[in-house]
Amino acid sequence: MKLHECERIDIVPGTNYKIIQNRKNFSYGTDAIFLSNFAKPKGMVMDLGTGTGIIPLRLLDRGNIEVIYGVEIQKQVANLALRSIELNNLQDKIKILHMNLKDLPNHFGKCTFDVITSNPPYMKAGGAIVNPEENYAISRHEITCNLEDIIRVTNYLLKQQGKFYMVHRPDRLVDIIYTMRQYNIEPKMIRFVQPKIGKKPNLILIEGLKGGKPDLKFHDPLIVYNDDGSYTDEIYEIYGMTKQNSQFTIHN
Incomplete structure (x- = not known):
């Protein structure tokens, strides 16, 4: 496959696939890798805001999956994801949709999917300086969709007892739980991600169950670095690496 200027091919961590x-x-970045490790995919899966398709590629060999749809609003980014799927000959298992996720109810029936994942923009509109590069801005700021859009669409698409997995920032946790409950998705599991033991978490992983009963549990935190700056054993495991074969860099 011919690459365009500034493009490169990487190995998807923990798999034999290329991206x-x-x-x-x-x-x-790490958020997508951690989310794809946290999620438990099966059946019909949808990834909202799939970017270059990293989460579908990471999820594909886990669980009994029929097909994964990756939805991406940015045409250039969606095209990258589609080319990666073609590069791996996975067109029958992963479908990339270039569209606004808010339009998904017009294209899929209600209660169609078993699992939905999302690594959404973290920043509220007007909450921080917007990057002038459109790609970075849409990826980081709630410009084309917001938290409620994602959870509302998730409620529509998920089957009863279907699961929702999301990575976000700890400072949005109250908004997340409140909005999930508004749309009948009960928070069931939270895992904090900490740079080091004793440091404040900078990411949260959350699992929700559509129509679930209240019963929130907290997983042990995911620690990224040891005190000496080396990666923890769990990070090596998540990235599918060993300490002896650890030529990888975490992209924040």
Whole structure:
């Protein structure tokens, strides 16, 4: 496959799949890797805001999956994801949709999916300085969709007892739980991600169950670095690496 200027091919961590990324654009980071490790996919799966397709590629070999749809509003980014799927000959298992996720109810029936994942923009509109590069701005700020849009669409698409997995920032936790309950998705599990033991968490992973009963549990935190700056054993495991074969860098 011919690459365009500034493009490169990387190996998807923990798999044998390849992914095309553009060095000038927003690439996947730890949040996508942690979310794909946290999620338990099965059946019909939808990834909202799929970017370059990293989460579908990471999820595919886990669980009994029929098909994964990855939805991405940015045409250039969706095209990268589609080319990565073609590069791996996975067109029958992963479908990339270039569209606004808010339009999904016009294209899919209600209660169609078993699992939905999302690594959404974290920043509220007007809550921080917006990056002038459109790709970075849409990826980080609630410009084309917001938290409620994602959870409302999730409620429509998920089957009863279907599961929702999301990665977000700890400072949005109250908004997340409140909005999930508004749309009948009960928070069931939360895992905090901490840079080091004793440091404040900078990410949260949350699992919700459509129509579930209140019973929130907290997983042990995911610690990224040891005190000496080396990666913890769990990070090596998540990335599918060993300490002896650890030529990888975490992209924040």
